[in-house]
Amino acid sequence: SKKITIAIDGFSSTGKSTIAKQLAKELGYIYVDTGAMYRAVTLYAINKEYVSENFLNVEKLIDDLDKISLSFQFNATLGFAEMYLNGKNVEKEIRTLAVSKLVSPIATISDVRRKLVLEQQEMGKNKGIVMDGRDIGTVVFPDAELKLFMTASPDKRAKRRYKELIDRGDDVNYEEILHNVVERDRIDSTREDSPLTKAIDAIELDNSDMGLKEQFERIMSLVAQKL
Numbered sequence: 001s002k003k004i005t006i007a008i009d010g011f012s013s014t015g016k017s018t019i020a021k022q023l024a025k026e027l028g029y030i031y032v033d034t035g036a037m038y039r040a041v042t043l044y045a046i047n048k049e050y051v052s053e054n055f056l057n058v059e060k061l062i063d064d065l066d067k068i069s070l071s072f073q074f075n076a077t078l079g080f081a082e083m084y085l086n087g088k089n090v091e092k093e094i095r096t097l098a099v100s101k102l103v104s105p106i107a108t109i110s111d112v113r114r115k116l117v118l119e120q121q122e123m124g125k126n127k128g129i130v131m132d133g134r135d136i137g138t139v140v141f142p143d144a145e146l147k148l149f150m151t152a153s154p155d156k157r158a159k160r161r162y163k164e165l166i167d168r169g170d171d172v173n174y175e176e177i178l179h180n181v182v183e184r185d186r187i188d189s190t191r192e193d194s195p196l197t198k199a200i201d202a203i204e205l206d207n208s209d210m211g212l213k214e215q216f217e218r219i220m221s222l223v224a225q226k227l
């Protein structure tokens with residue numbers, strides 16, 4: 001049967017990855033979380049002390065880009081692929097608030113974006129892929145058959161994120177999470193290279209008051225029209 005490319009973009013914590021994983025599973029497609037790649041590069045920069053809350057050494061990071069090897073490895077127990085940085089599983093480490101706070105400035109760097117976009121295009125060259133991020137429908141796969149743009153109110157998004165982190169056992173407060181979500185969206189939407197924006201042919205989905213099942217069914221009917 002025909003395989004398509006599904007691009008899912010949107011603001012942070014809009015539930016893109018939850019829906020993308022579910023779609024990939026249903027369709028037997030590959031799922032790629034591009035945010036994990038930007039997070040892994042950020043973790044590398046933190047470990048090398050190229051970045052902190054008031055400091056970013058762009059030159060050093062760019063010099064090291066060839067030494068940063070990213071890969072996804074499927075974990076059958078979890079049912080999804082985990083992020084590996086230079087051979088090490090970093091899936092847990094990249095989801096911390098410390099990484100969330102520094103990832104958006106790192107994602108403004110064009111050399112970083114160029115490297116990751118090329119890798120993403122390679123992963124999707126045979127189609128049959130669901131990819132989520134900020135620039136998938138605009139830059140990575142401008143010819144994707146189905147493009148979705150997910151939105152939800154900042155408060156709903158921060159609440160989801162907060163619950164996720166608390167459930168994991170992280171010690172975070174709601175205000176801090178809300179601030180991070182809003183700040184990341186601001187940086188992501190205003191950067192010069194590949195800003196977060198809805199592709200003209202993307203379908204916008206506000207899921208502020210929509211359950212997972214409803215979203216999934218809505219999107220599957222859009223997919224069916226493309227197959």
Ligand code: C5P
Pocket residue numbers: 012013034035036038039103104105107132133134135136184185188
């Ligand atoms: O999707 P997630 O929230 O994990 O993404 C983390 C950050 O990575 C985003 O806030 C954004 O700065 C960056 N990103 C990006 N382009 C993508 C995916 C993520 O700039 N395609």
